[in-house]
Amino acid sequence: MASFPEEPLNLSAADGFGYFPADINQTLHDGKYTIVRKLGWGPRSSTWLVKSEGDEDEPYAAAKVFTVSTSKGVETSLLPILQNELDPVEVSFAGIEDSFWEESVHGKHMCFVNPEYGLPLSGLFTVVTVLEALEELHQEKVMHSGIKLENLAFWPADVEDELEEHLAESPTCKAEIIDGLPTVRSQPLANYEVRWDDPMRDVTDWLLELVGYGHVQVPPYAPEGEHDYNSAPETLLGNPTCGLSTDVWMLGCLAFELVTGTKLFTSTGTPSEQLGEIRDVLQDTIPDAWQGDPNVQALQDPNTSVESLEERLRRVLNKCEATEMSAFLRKCLVINPAARQSARDLRDDDWLKFASQKCSCYYEVPRDVSRL
Numbered sequence: 001m002a003s004f005p006e007e008p009l010n011l012s013a014a015d016g017f018g019y020f021p022a023d024i025n026q027t028l029h030d031g032k033y034t035i036v037r038k039l040g041w042g043p044r045s046s047t048w049l050v051k052s053e054g055d056e057d058e059p060y061a062a063a064k065v066f067t068v069s070t071s072k073g074v075e076t077s078l079l080p081i082l083q084n085e086l087d088p089v090e091v092s093f094a095g096i097e098d099s100f101w102e103e104s105v106h107g108k109h110m111c112f113v114n115p116e117y118g119l120p121l122s123g124l125f126t127v128v129t130v131l132e133a134l135e136e137l138h139q140e141k142v143m144h145s146g147i148k149l150e151n152l153a154f155w156p157a158d159v160e161d162e163l164e165e166h167l168a169e170s171p172t173c174k175a176e177i178i179d180g181l182p183t184v185r186s187q188p189l190a191n192y193e194v195r196w197d198d199p200m201r202d203v204t205d206w207l208l209e210l211v212g213y214g215h216v217q218v219p220p221y222a223p224e225g226e227h228d229y230n231s232a233p234e235t236l237l238g239n240p241t242c243g244l245s246t247d248v249w250m251l252g253c254l255a256f257e258l259v260t261g262t263k264l265f266t267s268t269g270t271p272s273e274q275l276g277e278i279r280d281v282l283q284d285t286i287p288d289a290w291q292g293d294p295n296v297q298a299l300q301d302p303n304t305s306v307e308s309l310e311e312r313l314r315r316v317l318n319k320c321e322a323t324e325m326s327a328f329l330r331k332c333l334v335i336n337p338a339a340r341q342s343a344r345d346l347r348d349d350d351w352l353k354f355a356s357q358k359c360s361c362y363y364e365v366p367r368d369v370s371r372l
Helices: 068-085 127-139 162-169 245-260 271-282 309-313 321-334 351-356
Strands: 033-039 045-052 058-066 098-104 107-114 150-152 177-178 180-181 209-210
Touching: 058 068, 058 271, 068 098, 068 107, 068 351, 098 351, 127 209, 180 271, 209 321, 245 321, 271 309, 321 351
Parallel strands: none
Antiparallel strands: 033 045, 045 058, 058 107, 098 107, 150 209, 177 180
């Protein structure tokens, strides 16, 4: 049996999947949308560039098609948030333009339609952009839950005929038939070009957006069992929790990764082992209220040989830069969620204010993590 190059299209909803086996030029929603190309896929959905019939002003959009196994839950929990709670949020890609059901050999799929977006970001300093989006979301008590590199994307150049020209210059790959199912490889839109060595005056004008609203929550917040929250300590407890401060933790992890090109926390062990690494790297204490938690009680003694946050920053930044960035990260990366600063308060941080100025003399983006 041939293997599938991307999502496992052969696995059914009973297997916990049931991906949508789409083909190029296939129509959706009773002919309203036509699939133009595949943009990407994730743990519970695939995303397709579609063209809307009869819409001459904005003909293209991104259709996210959920797996059969997750579609019912998406309809009851995620869809109301995107339709109602995100309506007043002034953040691009928050909310949806359309929703409908589509059927395949695996069953019924919930589908969302959003504006199209381009290449995911990889290794660029964009903390200010993310923080602006978080401030808007948190004002409405909406938790994003996915502050990661893969959820930062460039808005594709779509003025006048730019997108049409890009599609003509970069033809869509034809589907390959595997096990009787059409199999299409992802081709993210890549017609908005930036360079790793662009001066800061150009960086501040990049059309960059926070995307990935597939795990947003409103109160009461509750961690999703299989979702990765960048090892936020409160999600590693025997009785895990999450909230707006979890987004702030994830922002701190993202900021470290953007500047250094490496992840701050790398343990893939038990929740107790992950908590131990966090405690040792941050040289922080476990809250008293957590001492009765079984995962906290299983913690080993502190490892004083673990390299601290400041030591890791000094690998790539000079002493002054490391000190300034460390002060910012220490406001995000606090083990006790209640002690983290809010997105609104972080906007006034001295490091962010300086880093967002239009100058070309501050941080150099590490070359090995900034190529697109």
